[in-house]
Amino acid sequence: MKNQLTITEFVNQFGTREACLEHLCSLKWSEGYTCRKCGHDHYVKGRTWYYRKCQKCHYDESCTSNTLFHKIKFPLEKAFLMLHLISTHKKGISTCELARQFGVKQTTAWFFKRKVQEAMTRTGSHLLGGLVEVDETLVGGKEEGKPGRSLGKKQIVQVAVETYTDKKGKARCKRAYGQVVDRHDAEALRAGLMSMAAMGARICTDQWSAYEKATKGYLHVAKPSNAGANFQLLHWHIFNLKNWLRGTHGHIDSKHAQKYIDEFHFRFNRRNSHGNSVFITIKRMVEGSWLPYREAIGK
Template identity: 25%
Template sequence: MDDFLDFEHFCKKYDKEEACIDALFFARWPEGYCCPRCAHRRCYVIRSRRLPLYECSQCRAQTSLISGTIFEGTRTSLIHWFQAIFLHAAPEGTSAIRLASIIGSTYKTAWLICHKIRHAMSSSQSEELLSGLVRVNWGVYGRPHNPTIYRHPQEQPLLAGASIDKNDQITHLKIMQVAEEHLIYDRITPAGGREFVSRHVNSSTADISVVIQKFSRQRYFPIIQRCYQASQWINHIFNGIGPKHLQAYLDQFCFGFNMTKRDENIFGVLFHHCASTTTLKYPTLINRKNNSAMLKNDYFELLRKAG
């Protein structure tokens, strides 16, 4: 994928469905068609559908252009999908309301497209572990609301980890919500720190520092600053996010941060992941675990007992 100067330039380049089809075909099969069933290299193209269908000339398996991608099952044109991906690759990202106005869709359709693109970002983030010199620190989404130990429903404790280079600069960032089972009110348990390391840090890493306390003297402030920036970005672009979908937005922030640090073509990398990541279905999305209602009830019960 080329670098693009602006959205208008991009839209002119991909203003036809055929151009989008060619780009997606190349992203899926950069060395030419390869049957997912038998790995045969030749196929017949069936063009009687809105999007091409590829029939293997050896085993006769038929493969849709969008099967196995985040686009699978969509009725939205690839032109609008490409525009959505470009906007998500921009530094500020985009909201579902803005996307709906640009591509002329309903809010629900735009919201689902946004989350499918974030799903590709999350899959990309999970592939690479932190390594080298690693620092992990307590963080929070939402301004701390209480001087007490009780956590307000709008406060979401985080653990953020980073790979640090010899110049004390962050080269790779991960920011994760902390599961309820690893929280005691607003405190992260040692088990929460160990789980973060086991899931997100390369096992061969020898130099790891984990700080789970809010006010420890060992805090690593550059990580705290990144958590603050993520919160500011989420609140500015999306007007705040609840705990149910917060992780997807944190993954988007980290994806953009990490790609920028590497001076990568963010659109090209994101498009590749969109073409190689299986889709996120609507029932899976809306049925994500949400502990916010339980937390809210617990919070007000604790305040009542505290007098």
């Protein structure tokens, strides 16, 4: 597995519209062709090389249509390069910076970023296991925004970190997730926990009483927080997450908080395979469904 694809190598590979389209075609029809409209599996060449036309109902579809690349208002090679930056840059990239670097309007950059976040959404297929430390924190709201902006209320985010001990006996963080929860009660905390950690995981929390019920069926260890000293990895992770939200984005709309939290963890959980994360993002964008603007703004 190649660990790091440099930006130069990436541009060499995907510097033209044709190269990007070819890549999207290979992803979209990697398992053969099926017509979206009628399910028929034979096609003829469509209006141009990156289209396929159903032999039965004549529905003509391009490699971008109905995917998250659908109707992007700037060149595809630019989109690919943006994707490289968003997925591989350690801290990601804000929409202001994207707009500035690529000479697109800020709303255009924001909308594209939202599509990328769709592709980075946690799928729930790789739940945390082993020893998992869990706690909640608050994000968003006025205190974390720029002065005079964002009056959105703070949200509770439950954070789970899978830890392990390295060869030198040092505790390390393997993977992590965050989940916005409505309340601090057992029911809400349990739902959050189950979306992040597999049954069979050993869950370590502070002594908050709700966790007794919330961890039913899991192996549960409750220990005093000791002002955070007993949960150093977890609190360091939470600190980094909050810093990133504040530093990169200034303020985030609370209704999009989960998207940002997932984006953060998408990169975090792939921090040792940066070269791959851009290809995973592109693949997921092809597998994703077109996101209309009204839906993106959460109307």
